[in-house]
Amino acid sequence: MKRIEANRVTAFYGGFKAVEDVTLAIEPKHVTALIGPSGCGKSTFLRTLNRMHEVIPGARIEGEVLLDGEDIYAPGIDPVSVRRTIGMVFQRPNPFPTMSIRDNVSAGVRLNGSRRKSDLDAIVEGALQGAGLWKEVRDRLDRPGASLSGGQQQRLCIARAIAVEPQVLLMDEPCSALDPVSTLRIEDLIAELKDQYTIVIVTHNMQQAARVSDSTAFFNLEVSGDPGRLVEMGPTSQIFTRPTDERTEAYITGRFG
Amino acid sequence: MFRYVTAAVAATVLVVLLAMTTFLLVQAWPAVRTAGGDFLTERQWFPDATPARFGIAALLWGTLLTSVQALVVAVPVAIGSALYVTEYARPAVGRWIGYLVDVLAAVPSVVYGLWGLLFLVPRMVPLQRFLADHLGFLPFFRNPDDIYGKSVFAASVVLALMILPIVAAVSREVFRQVPRDLREASLALGATRWEMIRTSVLPASRSGVVGAVILGLGRALGETIAVALVLASTFDIDLRILEPGGNTIAANIATKFGEAGEIGRSALIASGLVLFAITLAATVAARGVIRRTGVVGRP
């Protein structure tokens, strides 16, 4: 089903509380956008959804995150398998520089045991097609991953993420390092991908959130140094036309942030 | 005007170094002239005999053998400890381990030599015997005379301890500089920590680690005293590292210097020049490799 529920999630970096008491639900096969001013903890919260938050030394969370009813932070749950199931695309494209395009895409798949070359080729082609990159790179699969343009690299990272067939795809400001043309291509891609994956996207670009998402969650922090909080969440059209909270309205009308 | 003072000092140092190099070449010449081409091929060392017979073939071989073997022992341990510090340990623990490994570098070489001779060599006899008895079919471990004690093997272990800290320290810097983005890329795909190291950290660090290893090699090539104490100097060329024997250019200078006659001294100086050339090549190569990765190599 691929539904995520967060219950009273609070995320810490050591003693510093970055985000507090977030409760929300991510609907399956939907695109959910997390918006808010910089520093409000939306990226931190995103990273708690696939247990990448704890990779940073001293970082921890309180609360629970349920994937189809199962708490991914329960004891006995291996974070490695959580991350297989919930994939992530990062703000700056990060293909493996010493690997070819083909090896980049299949990197996650190869980690989980050897497959025959023919299987791998099929998986690579499928993922690259899913990411809308196949036509451009089909003739140069052996070239290094870093030889592509910025937008292409990001689509390569998306291909790499979907090659392992995750249930959910988390995207942390995936277009903020890209030019407008690449940005629009990736937004189109997201619209295609949502048929197969549950997608959560963090973005500081409100127009992007309005274009791309079905639901939107607005995060905010009152004073610098305070933890970020979830202010309001709802269907995108409602959030952007008739927000319930005045802080949401202030943000989307550009009065701050 | 101050600028000229400082420039003058700098220039003076250059001139003095140049003068010293010239003197070295001048002093080395008599030996090279006496030995001719044999200097590079002759194994024995009798420069003050008549007729004089001497050459650095065995010394070169011993120098390379001990250094390479020291690398074989030191590099895995150094890289392993560097990875532990950067990838596994908590920051505070990692810092302390780094300090302690650096202390290994502060120990004077004569102390290593003494410890190696009196503590390590006797205790390595059982191990060497074991290797000769059970793996003696390999050319390295054959020991026909069955005498165990000072050997190239033992010297290499002591040498390995001495080069370990520099390889570890530079490797640590190299690993530390792998960007977080890259590590998170493999973690987000569901990699275990070792798989993350294998796919993100190590490939990106390749040239830096190579540079570290070459720096270690340079250090090993030039080490004199520890090796002089632990080797029983002979002038053979073979691969049998468990046998007593072996000699390096540096150790030879140290041990033969006191009794050397005129040609003898000249020959030692000439061998020292060869050693200098080799270590120079290694240091330049290391810096070239490290510079390409953007990590500044530390001496």
Next chain:
Amino acid sequence: MSTSPVTSSALRTNRMGRGEGLAAAGAGVILTGVAFWLTPLQGRADFLVVAYLAGVAAYLVGAARLEGRRSVVDRLAAVLMVTAVGICLLALGSVLVYTAARGVKALDWYFFTHSMNGVGPRDDAGGAYHAIIGTLEQVLLAALISVPAGLLIAIYLTEYGRGRLASLVRTVIDVMVGIPSIVAGLFIYAFWVLGLDRGFSGLAAALALSILMLPIVVRSAEEMIKLVPAALREASYALGIPRWRTILRVVLPTASAGITTGVMLAVARVTGETAPLLLTAFGFDSIRNDPFSGPQSSLPLFVFSQASSAFSTAVDRAWAGALTLIAVVLLLTVAARLVTRRNRLV
């Protein structure tokens, strides 16, 4: 607080817990103990090594029964890393502890106040006084030569150095960093001892040591001077202070903590050098207070010559000397790190 029943979970994997892991390792150690008790296998060192291997093997086997291949490989890698660190620390501990244990035996007031003058190889007499004097004088002279020269060169390279001379100097300093210590000794031997016919002396040794010290001083001074913020210099210029004065009164004092650390580390390094001294100071059994003429001993030379002897009295003296040497070098190194704390630039 899950809401739906979890029948089969893709996320839930078996993992060996910490207690189970320790138990498995313990089982391996106990097995080894039994094996050593019952069989002809002997030896404390052997036992430790085999017990370690057995404990690790048992730990991994225990993990393999519960977890997948990837997880076991991950654990194996972690074990290897920890072993590497263990080897480093064990080696360091062994060198320090063994030297201390063997060294204290001969270490007494007598040792520090007598030289080897007239002591035969088998006599249980003699001490390191002459060697300590030698080391002190040689290192002091080396510092007196290399520190001012090094500072001036560093100033030249950072403040004035643009052009061919500067890059040449920089390259030469880089090369000097990698000079093997025995080659440094050869340089002085060929130039000073033989070429200029000055013979062996403490001064010759100091010259060789300064070849080793100079590049270290230059490098660390350079780094520190570069760290001094431009704003500080500009404030000084704006007050009309000429450049050379700014360097001496503003830049150098600001960088002084870092430079001091660098100098102390350089001193710590050359104090322990033996090889260059063989060719320059040569060694001497009696007290030689004059470093400018005649061969002189030094602590590392003392340890080396005593260590090369076959007699146990000499070896005891060697250990005592080694302990003294290590203590001095470590004290200097630790003190250098403490000075770093006061460095406002880092």
